[in-house]
Amino acid sequence: MKIxxxxxxxxxxxxxxxxxCTHYHEHHDVIAVKCYCCKSYYCCYECHQELCHxxxxxxxxxxFHLEAVLCGICAARLPIRDYLESGYQCPSCGAPFNPGCRYxxxxxxx
Incomplete structure:
Protein backbone atom coordinates (compact mmCIF):
# COMPACT_ATOMS: atom_id res chain seq x y z
CA MET A 1 0.00 0.00 0.00
CA LYS A 2 1.17 3.54 -0.62
CA ILE A 3 -0.05 7.03 0.21
CA CYS A 21 0.85 1.33 10.12
CA THR A 22 -0.29 -2.08 11.24
CA HIS A 23 2.95 -2.48 13.25
CA TYR A 24 3.11 0.95 14.91
CA HIS A 25 -0.18 2.78 15.29
CA GLU A 26 -0.14 4.84 18.48
CA HIS A 27 -0.92 8.58 18.31
CA HIS A 28 2.80 9.46 18.20
CA ASP A 29 3.82 6.96 15.49
CA VAL A 30 3.89 9.64 12.81
CA ILE A 31 7.19 9.44 10.97
CA ALA A 32 8.34 7.64 7.87
CA VAL A 33 12.00 6.89 7.21
CA LYS A 34 13.56 6.93 3.77
CA CYS A 35 15.41 3.63 3.51
CA TYR A 36 18.98 3.93 2.30
CA CYS A 37 18.77 0.87 0.05
CA CYS A 38 15.81 1.96 -2.08
CA LYS A 39 15.56 5.69 -1.24
CA SER A 40 11.83 5.23 -0.59
CA TYR A 41 9.88 6.21 2.52
CA TYR A 42 8.40 3.43 4.68
CA CYS A 43 6.32 3.67 7.84
CA CYS A 44 8.67 1.30 9.62
CA TYR A 45 11.35 -1.33 9.09
CA GLU A 46 8.75 -4.10 9.38
CA CYS A 47 6.73 -2.62 6.51
CA HIS A 48 9.93 -2.50 4.45
CA GLN A 49 10.66 -6.15 5.24
CA GLU A 50 7.12 -7.23 4.37
CA LEU A 51 6.89 -5.27 1.14
CA CYS A 52 10.50 -5.63 -0.09
CA HIS A 53 11.29 -8.99 1.52
CA PHE A 64 23.23 12.22 8.32
CA HIS A 65 22.95 15.73 6.85
CA LEU A 66 20.54 14.40 4.19
CA GLU A 67 16.76 14.55 4.55
CA ALA A 68 15.52 11.03 5.27
CA VAL A 69 12.75 11.40 7.86
CA LEU A 70 9.25 12.61 7.04
CA CYS A 71 6.79 13.96 9.60
CA GLY A 72 3.41 12.37 8.94
CA ILE A 73 1.59 15.35 10.41
CA CYS A 74 3.08 18.32 8.52
CA ALA A 75 5.16 16.53 5.85
CA ALA A 76 8.38 18.26 6.93
CA ARG A 77 11.45 16.51 5.59
CA LEU A 78 14.10 16.27 8.29
CA PRO A 79 17.80 15.61 7.95
CA ILE A 80 18.70 12.50 9.93
CA ARG A 81 20.83 14.52 12.36
CA ASP A 82 17.94 16.91 13.07
CA TYR A 83 15.58 14.00 13.66
CA LEU A 84 18.00 12.31 16.06
CA GLU A 85 18.39 15.57 17.98
CA SER A 86 14.70 16.56 17.88
CA GLY A 87 13.79 15.51 21.42
CA TYR A 88 11.01 13.30 19.99
CA GLN A 89 9.12 16.23 18.54
CA CYS A 90 8.81 17.61 15.03
CA PRO A 91 10.84 20.82 14.82
CA SER A 92 8.39 22.19 12.24
CA CYS A 93 4.95 21.53 13.73
CA GLY A 94 5.64 20.28 17.27
CA ALA A 95 3.96 16.89 16.73
CA PRO A 96 5.21 14.31 19.22
CA PHE A 97 7.34 11.46 17.87
CA ASN A 98 7.43 8.05 19.53
CA PRO A 99 10.44 7.97 21.89
CA GLY A 100 10.42 4.17 21.55
CA CYS A 101 11.70 4.59 17.99
CA ARG A 102 15.17 5.12 19.48
CA TYR A 103 15.36 1.36 20.00
Whole structure:
Protein backbone atom coordinates (compact mmCIF):
# COMPACT_ATOMS: atom_id res chain seq x y z
CA MET A 1 0.00 0.00 0.00
CA LYS A 2 1.17 3.54 -0.62
CA ILE A 3 -0.05 7.03 0.21
CA UNK A 4 1.00 10.52 -0.82
CA UNK A 5 2.02 12.97 1.87
CA UNK A 6 2.34 16.27 0.04
CA UNK A 7 4.73 15.27 -2.76
CA UNK A 8 6.26 12.17 -1.14
CA UNK A 9 5.13 8.57 -1.57
CA UNK A 10 5.12 6.54 1.64
CA UNK A 11 4.83 2.75 1.65
CA UNK A 12 3.42 0.67 4.46
CA UNK A 13 1.04 -2.06 5.52
CA UNK A 14 -2.48 -0.89 6.47
CA UNK A 15 -1.33 2.67 7.06
CA UNK A 16 -3.31 5.81 7.69
CA UNK A 17 -2.81 9.30 6.23
CA UNK A 18 -0.30 10.22 9.00
CA UNK A 19 2.04 7.19 8.48
CA UNK A 20 0.76 4.95 11.26
CA CYS A 21 0.85 1.33 10.12
CA THR A 22 -0.29 -2.08 11.24
CA HIS A 23 2.95 -2.48 13.25
CA TYR A 24 3.11 0.95 14.91
CA HIS A 25 -0.18 2.78 15.29
CA GLU A 26 -0.14 4.84 18.48
CA HIS A 27 -0.92 8.58 18.31
CA HIS A 28 2.80 9.46 18.20
CA ASP A 29 3.82 6.96 15.49
CA VAL A 30 3.89 9.64 12.81
CA ILE A 31 7.19 9.44 10.97
CA ALA A 32 8.34 7.64 7.87
CA VAL A 33 12.00 6.89 7.21
CA LYS A 34 13.56 6.93 3.77
CA CYS A 35 15.41 3.63 3.51
CA TYR A 36 18.98 3.93 2.30
CA CYS A 37 18.77 0.87 0.05
CA CYS A 38 15.81 1.96 -2.08
CA LYS A 39 15.56 5.69 -1.24
CA SER A 40 11.83 5.23 -0.59
CA TYR A 41 9.88 6.21 2.52
CA TYR A 42 8.40 3.43 4.68
CA CYS A 43 6.32 3.67 7.84
CA CYS A 44 8.67 1.30 9.62
CA TYR A 45 11.35 -1.33 9.09
CA GLU A 46 8.75 -4.10 9.38
CA CYS A 47 6.73 -2.62 6.51
CA HIS A 48 9.93 -2.50 4.45
CA GLN A 49 10.66 -6.15 5.24
CA GLU A 50 7.12 -7.23 4.37
CA LEU A 51 6.89 -5.27 1.14
CA CYS A 52 10.50 -5.63 -0.09
CA HIS A 53 11.29 -8.99 1.52
CA UNK A 54 14.55 -7.63 2.89
CA UNK A 55 15.78 -5.56 5.82
CA UNK A 56 16.53 -1.90 5.07
CA UNK A 57 20.17 -0.88 4.73
CA UNK A 58 21.48 1.67 7.21
CA UNK A 59 22.33 5.28 6.39
CA UNK A 60 26.07 5.93 6.75
CA UNK A 61 26.99 8.50 9.40
CA UNK A 62 28.59 10.81 6.81
CA UNK A 63 25.15 11.21 5.18
CA PHE A 64 23.23 12.22 8.32
CA HIS A 65 22.95 15.73 6.85
CA LEU A 66 20.54 14.40 4.19
CA GLU A 67 16.76 14.55 4.55
CA ALA A 68 15.52 11.03 5.27
CA VAL A 69 12.75 11.40 7.86
CA LEU A 70 9.25 12.61 7.04
CA CYS A 71 6.79 13.96 9.60
CA GLY A 72 3.41 12.37 8.94
CA ILE A 73 1.59 15.35 10.41
CA CYS A 74 3.08 18.32 8.52
CA ALA A 75 5.16 16.53 5.85
CA ALA A 76 8.38 18.26 6.93
CA ARG A 77 11.45 16.51 5.59
CA LEU A 78 14.10 16.27 8.29
CA PRO A 79 17.80 15.61 7.95
CA ILE A 80 18.70 12.50 9.93
CA ARG A 81 20.83 14.52 12.36
CA ASP A 82 17.94 16.91 13.07
CA TYR A 83 15.58 14.00 13.66
CA LEU A 84 18.00 12.31 16.06
CA GLU A 85 18.39 15.57 17.98
CA SER A 86 14.70 16.56 17.88
CA GLY A 87 13.79 15.51 21.42
CA TYR A 88 11.01 13.30 19.99
CA GLN A 89 9.12 16.23 18.54
CA CYS A 90 8.81 17.61 15.03
CA PRO A 91 10.84 20.82 14.82
CA SER A 92 8.39 22.19 12.24
CA CYS A 93 4.95 21.53 13.73
CA GLY A 94 5.64 20.28 17.27
CA ALA A 95 3.96 16.89 16.73
CA PRO A 96 5.21 14.31 19.22
CA PHE A 97 7.34 11.46 17.87
CA ASN A 98 7.43 8.05 19.53
CA PRO A 99 10.44 7.97 21.89
CA GLY A 100 10.42 4.17 21.55
CA CYS A 101 11.70 4.59 17.99
CA ARG A 102 15.17 5.12 19.48
CA TYR A 103 15.36 1.36 20.00
CA UNK A 104 15.23 0.96 16.20
CA UNK A 105 17.77 3.64 15.22
CA UNK A 106 20.42 0.98 14.64
CA UNK A 107 18.21 -0.57 11.96
CA UNK A 108 18.13 2.67 9.96
CA UNK A 109 21.26 4.61 10.91
CA UNK A 110 24.91 3.72 11.57
Missing amino acids: MIKDEIVYGVDMDHETR TAPQRWPREE HYSLYFE
